[in-house]
Amino acid sequence: MAKALLTADAARSLVGSVDAFLFDCDGVIWKGDELIQGVPETLELLRKLGKKLVFVTNNSRKSRRQYSKKFKTLGLEVTEEEIFTSSFAAAMFLKLNNFSPEKKVYVVGEDGILDELKLAGFECFGGPEDGKKNIMLEANFYFDHDKNVGAVVVGLDQYFNYYKMQYASLCIRENPGCLFIATNRDPTGHMTSAQEWPGAGTMVAAVSCSVQKEPIVVGKPSSFLMDFLLKSFNLETSRMCMVGDRLDTDILFGQNTGCKTLLVLSGVTTLPDLQDASNTIHPDLYTNSVHDLVKLLQQ
Template sequence: MAATSLDGKKGKISTFIDSIDTFLFDCDGVIWSGSHVIDHVREVLKTLRQKGKRLLFVTNNSTKSRQAYAKKFASLGIDASAEEIFGSSYAAAYYVANFLKFPKDKKVYVVGMAGVQEELASEGVASVGGESDIENLGSMDEMGTIQPDPSIGAVLLGFDLNINYKKLAKAFTYLHSNPDCHFLATNSDSTFPAGKSIYPGTGALLAALTTPLGRQPTVLGKPHQTMLDVIVAKYHLDKEKTCMIGDRLDTDIEFGINGGLKTLLVMTGVTTPEGLAASKVQPDYCISSLGHLEA
C-alpha cells in the first residue's frame, strides 16, 4: 500500500499528530543535513513539545555518546536532553548491562570510537580496546602477542575511523577462542553518507570478522529489533501510539514497520521519490520535509 502524503494537508497532519504520543526521529537527513538544520524543524519540534508529545532522537551513529550528541543539538539551537537521545552506542551499552546482565568480572573489548566506551562506562560496564589500540602492529613478529583473554566476555564493534589489523586480530581471537564470548555490533549499515558522497559503513567493517568467524553478531542499531526492544524497555512505550520518522527505507522505515510502529518518511535525506515508488518497503505516511509537519 502506497504511503499517504501529508504535504499541504493540515487536517490530516493534525489528525496524525493527535494519534501519536511518542515520536522517534532519525537525525541526519531528518533534523539536520551536515551542519545545517533543515528549515522549520526547530519550530516543529517546539510545537510537538507544546502539545505534550515525547520526543526521542534515535541514530545508528555510534561515534558519539549521548552527552556529545546533546552538545551538537545545543550548538544547532535545538532543545534536546541527553535522556532524549538514543544512539546505537547507548543501545549497545544498555543491552549489555540490562539484557545480558554482564558479569562485573568481565570486560567488553571495543572496536570503535570514544562514544562506545563512554556509554559502556555510563552503564557500569568495564571495557578495553577502542581508542587505546590505535597504534597498529609493527611487524608480523608481534602477532604472537595477541592471545585469548578469559576476562573478555563480549566483543562490541562500532564504526571506527581508526580501524586497524591489531583491533580486528584481537576481536577475532577473543571470539574464536571462546564460543561463549558475546559478539555485538552497534549497527550493520553497509555505507554512511558524509559531505556529498558515501563511504563504507560499520557493516563493511563487520565483514572482516563475520567472514573468518562464520558467525553473525547481535546488532543493536536500526532496523534490528533488538534496538527497539531496548527503547521500549527503557521508556515503556506504547507501540501503537509511537511513530518512527526517518529518511531511509531500509533502516528507519523498516525498523518502524517491523516493530509495529507508525512510520513517516521525509524526503530531505537518502530516499528519492523514485526510490520510494519502486520500493516494497512503504511507510504509512510521507512528507517532503519534517519542517512541513505543522498542523
C-alpha cells in the same frame, strides 16, 4: 503496506493519532554538522502540541551526553534522556543480559561506545587507541589477546585497521561464550555534510566474515532498542511515529515494532529509490523533510 505523500489532512490525522515522535537524526535533523531547514520550528510545534520527542540514532560515534551537546550546539534543547543511540543500546544490552562486570569488552568503534560502556560500569578497551597500532606479519609472529574478553562490540570506526580485526576475531573465535555485538549494520552514513561514507555495517561485515558468524544487532532495525525504550517510557508503539530517512533501518524498525512510519527525503533515500520496483519497504507516509509537518499543520 500503503505509502502516501503527506498531505495537510494526513498530517493532522497523524499528529492526532500519535503521542510520540521518534526521530532518526542523520538525514532527518541534521546532515553531518548542518541542521536541516525547519527542524527547530518542527520540534517546537510538536512539543507545544504535547508530543513526546525521542531521538533514535544508529550512529555510535558519540555518547548520549555528547549528542546532547551536539543538539545544543545546533540550537536545539534535547536532554540525554530523550536520546537513544546504538552505543547506549550496546551497553544496555550487556546490562539487561547480566554481562559479568568481571569480564571485559573489546571495542571496534569510537569514543561513544567506550563512554557508554564505562557509564554502565563495564571495563572496556580498544577503540581509537588501537587505531594507532600496526602489525608486522612476520613468520613466527603470534598475536596475543585477553582471554577475559567476554564481548566484542563493533560500531562505526574511522580508525578501523587490521590490528582490530584480528583482536576482535581472536576474542570471538577463541574466548568461550564471547558475545559478538554490532551497534548496527548501516552500509553508509553522512559522516560529513558533504558526502556519504562507509557505515558501521562495513566494519561489521569485515569482522563477521573473519569469524564466519553473524552478530547480535542492537541498533535499528533490531527491536532491542524499542524494547528498551518501552521499558523507559510509558507509551504504546501504536501511538508512536518513527520518522526516518532510511528504509532498511528507520522505516523497517518502525514497522518491526508496530509504529506508524514517516519517510523524509532529506537524507539518503530519494523518491526514485522509494518508488523503485525492487523496494519492498514502504512507509505509511512520506514527505520531503520534517519541516513539511509544520507547513501542512498550519495550512
